[in-house]
Amino acid sequence: MRETDAWLPDLAPPPGGLARLRDGVRAQGRHRRVAWFAGAAVAIVAVMLALALFPGWLQRYRVRGEWAEVVRQAVQSPSPGRLRMIDGAAVALESGQAGVRLYLVQPVRGSRASSQR
Amino acid sequence: MLREEALYASYRRLERSLYNVLYRQLWQAEDCQDVIHDTYMRLWERRAKVDEATLDPLVWTTALNLARNRLRWCRLWRHAPLEEAAELSVADDAEDFLATRRLRAALRDLPPASRDVLLLSHFSDLRGADIAQVLGIPAGTVASRKHHAMERLKALLGDDHA
Numbered sequence: 033m034r035e036t037d038a039w040l041p042d043l044a045p046p047p048g049g050l051a052r053l054r055d056g057v058r059a060q061g062r063h064r065r066v067a068w069f070a071g072a073a074v075a076i077v078a079v080m081l082a083l084a085l086f087p088g089w090l091q092r093y094r095v096r097g098e099w100a101e102v103v104r105q106a107v108q109s110p111s112p113g114r115l116r117m118i119d120g121a122a123v124a125l126e127s128g129q130a131g132v133r134l135y136l137v138q139p140v141r142g143s144r145a146s147s148q149r
Numbered sequence: 150m151l152r153e154e155a156l157y158a159s160y161r162r163l164e165r166s167l168y169n170v171l172y173r174q175l176w177q178a179e180d181c182q183d184v185i186h187d188t189y190m191r192l193w194e195r196r197a198k199v200d201e202a203t204l205d206p207l208v209w210t211t212a213l214n215l216a217r218n219r220l221r222w223c224r225l226w227r228h229a230p231l232e233e234a235a236e237l238s239v240a241d242d243a244e245d246f247l248a249t250r251r252l253r254a255a256l257r258d259l260p261p262a263s264r265d266v267l268l269l270s271h272f273s274d275l276r277g278a279d280i281a282q283v284l285g286i287p288a289g290t291v292a293s294r295k296h297h298a299m300e301r302l303k304a305l306l307g308d309d310h311a
Contacts, residue, residue, distance in 0.1 A: 036271045039252055039302060045168035046178055049185060050160055056190050057153065 099139040151196035151204065159204050160189055166272040167212055173256055173268055174216050184219060188212040209273065209283045213265065255305035259298050266291055267298040 083090065102122070127134035164185060171181040188211045192199055199207065256264055262284060269280045270291075281288040 034271070035299065036267070036302075039306065040169070040173065040268070040271050042165075042272075043169050043172055045164055045185075046182060049164055049182055050157065052182075052186055053157070053160055053189050056186065057156070057193055060190070060193065 095139050099137070102137045102139065151192065151199040151201055153193075155201045155204065156189060156193055156196075159208060160185075163205060163208055163273075166274070167208070169272040170265075170268045171212060171216050173253075173264075175219065176253060180219060184212055184215045187215055191215075206275070206279055206283050209269070209275065213283070251306055255302055258305060259301055260294075262286055263294045263298040263301070266294040267302075270295050 122135045122137040125134040125136055167185050167188075168181050171184055172178070175181055175184065188208055191211060192204070192207065259267070265284050266280060266286075269275055269283065273280075275283065277291040278288045281291050286294070
């Protein structure tokens, strides 16, 4: 018998601890699934609200896309006669080199007509 | 990665010793149960980072930290423990009740690290190096802290239990 046995008798823990832990582990799994679905729902609602409340963002995104398209076409079209502008304008600049054509391109917001130059 | 079966196995293995150590700190059966439950739930939440090989020392460290937090919270909000109700559940007759009160006062007077060393040495199956790791103290001081705690307890309790 140890010296401390008299001071520190062994106590039995109340029953039901392991069952409580099992319930807790199961409940945590359920809570995690609920939290995941709730998070997804909140994210979807947030995106829809953003699209509804900030339509200007969509417009700017579209203009940026058109500007990229103009640049792509300008690069792919070596002849100035085949340069096609969509909602934009281009000015030929002096490149200083015979084999290089240089353009300043700018999309024009609100203009729907396409131009063939 | 901690598996569910390993969690339950550790609970079965350590519940009794955890309860005994925590009871000598919190003196409330329900608080001890809550701390043990919260310890395992916390480890389950972090199961991806828990190594089963070191699970038991981690359980002890977490449980002792949670018990300290609970005591700190009680002191902060001045929650007085229900001494008599808790102790009567342990000691049925008046003589044992008084002895438990004296023990409680004596343990409270010990330095926390020495008290934890004494309780872990008595109730847990941890070796000296593991106790040092759990408590975050140098391994070489475990034996001396335990000896010091024993001497202090003897002095504080007199010949009542010796």
